[in-house]
Amino acid sequence: MLEIKIxxxxxxxxxxxxxxxxxxxRPNASLPFIEDEPMPYDVPKTLAEFxxxxxxxxxxxxxxxxxxxxxxxxxxELRIHCAQELEKLGNQVLxxxxxxxxxxxxxxxxxxxxxxxEAVNPNSALYFPFVKTPFIPLLCYMGVDLFGxxxxxxxxxxxxxxxxxxxxxLKEYNLYDFSLEELKDYNRNAMDFVLRExxxxxxxxxxxxxxxxxCCSHPEAMSALKILDRDYREFLDKYTPLF
Numbered sequence: 261m262l263e264i265k266i267x268x269x270x271x272x273x274x275x276x277x278x279x280x281x282x283x284x285x286r287p288n289a290s291l292p293f294i295e296d297e298p299m300p301y302d303v304p305k306t307l308a309e310f311x312x313x314x315x316x317x318x319x320x321x322x323x324x325x326x327x328x329x330x331x332x333x334x335x336x337e338l339r340i341h342c343a344q345e346l347e348k349l350g351n352q353v354l355x356x357x358x359x360x361x362x363x364x365x366x367x368x369x370x371x372x373x374x375x376x377x378e379a380v381n382p383n384s385a386l387y388f389p390f391v392k393t394p395f396i397p398l399l400c401y402m403g404v405d406l407f408g409x410x411x412x413x414x415x416x417x418x419x420x421x422x423x424x425x426x427x428x429x430l431k432e433y434n435l436y437d438f439s440l441e442e443l444k445d446y447n448r449n450a451m452d453f454v455l456r457e458x459x460x461x462x463x464x465x466x467x468x469x470x471x472x473x474x475c476c477s478h479p480e481a482m483s484a485l486k487i488l489d490r491d492y493r494e495f496l497d498k499y500t501p502l503f
Contacts, residue, residue, distance in 0.1 A: 261352055262385045262405060268462040270377065270403045270499045276353075276385055282396075282458050284451065285353070285387055285406040287327050294319050294351060296329040301361035308333035312342045316349075325350040327387060331357050336371055340379045347380050353406065354380065355387040363395060366484035370402070374492050377403035390414075393422045394478040396454050397471045398485060400462075407455070412447035416440060422447040424454050425477040 262281065266273040274281045277291075287293055297314035299307060311331045319328055328351035332338030343354050356362070356376070362369040377386060388399055389408035396407060412422065421428045421435065421443060428435060430443075438446060461467040475481040488496070 261383045264382065266462055267499050268465050268467040269401055269496055270374075271400045271458070271462050271467050272382075272403065272405060273459055273462040274405070276406065279406075280459060281385065281405045282400045282455055283406060284409050284455065285327075286409070291353070292324055292326040293355075294322050294324070294326050294328045294346075296331060296357075298329075298357070299331055299333055301333050301358040303333050305333075305335055305338075308335050308338050312338050315342060316345045319346055319349050319351065325352070327351070327353045327355050329355045329357050330376065333358065334368060336375055339372055339376055343376050343380050347384055352381075352383070353385045353387050355389055356404075359388050359390045363392060363480065366480050367487055370484050370487045370492065373399065373402040373404060374488070374495055378495065392427060392478070393424055393451055393454050394426065394474045395481050395484075396451070397458055397461075397467065397474045398481050398488075400458050401467060401471045402488065407451070409448055409451055412451055413444050416443040416447050419443070422450040424450065424457070425474065 262274055262276045264272045264274040279285065295318040297311045299311035315329060315331050328346040330339055330343045330346065332342050346354060356372065362372060385405040386403060387406040388404050390411050391399065391407055392411065415422055415427065419430045421430055430436065457470065458467065461470045471485065475485045
């Protein structure tokens with residue numbers, strides 16, 4: 261179970277097992293992935309419903325609890341149903357499927373993150389397995405707790421360098437002459453720094469400032485922040501102290 265220690269807006273500072281959150285989660289034998297039924301993002305509703313039904317059934321048949329995948333494609337009500345049913349089965353880490361597609365769709369990203377966060381237990385952790393570093397502060401601000409570092413190696417294979425503010429193509433911006441392994445390490449360190457920075461900002465009650473700074477560097481992130489402020493003011497106010 262996720263133990264929440266401090267809120268800064270909807271963002272949560274806490275621990276999951278021995279991991280500080282927000283943090284990087286690497287599933288293992290003691291916290292396995294629960295078998296699911298993968299489905300692309302933009303599909304007819306009948307296919308999305310099949311994916312959700314099969315994912316829930318496989319979770320019922322699983323002997324373990326672990327990282328369960330929240331499917332439902334682009335349909336919010338299916339995502340919420342999937343998340344709640346997986347949680348009822350004892351799974352406390354809920355991985356959001358199709359993360360790359362959501363990052364490209366600011367409105368969907370905000371709607372999914374906020375409504376799933378509100379629909380499940382506060383002590384269940386939301387897990388975003390693939391993410392660009394400039395989006396991490398915003399996702400934490402919306403209540404996402406855990407992240408995967410697969411993007412670090414994936415972008416390194418494409419000769420892309422991750423920084424807190426941007427992703428640089430080293431073929432166009434000759435910043436460093438990295439080997440592949442050096443670039444992987446650099447990207448992992450960049451993600452680690454971003455999460456450390458977020459945790460410290462939550463402690464100091466300054467995460468909103470960091471979110472605005474990071475979103476300014478990425479058009480999709482800035483669009484998502486504007487949608488969040490416009491459409492989910494009550495969600496933000498609920499966790500923001502009055503001075």
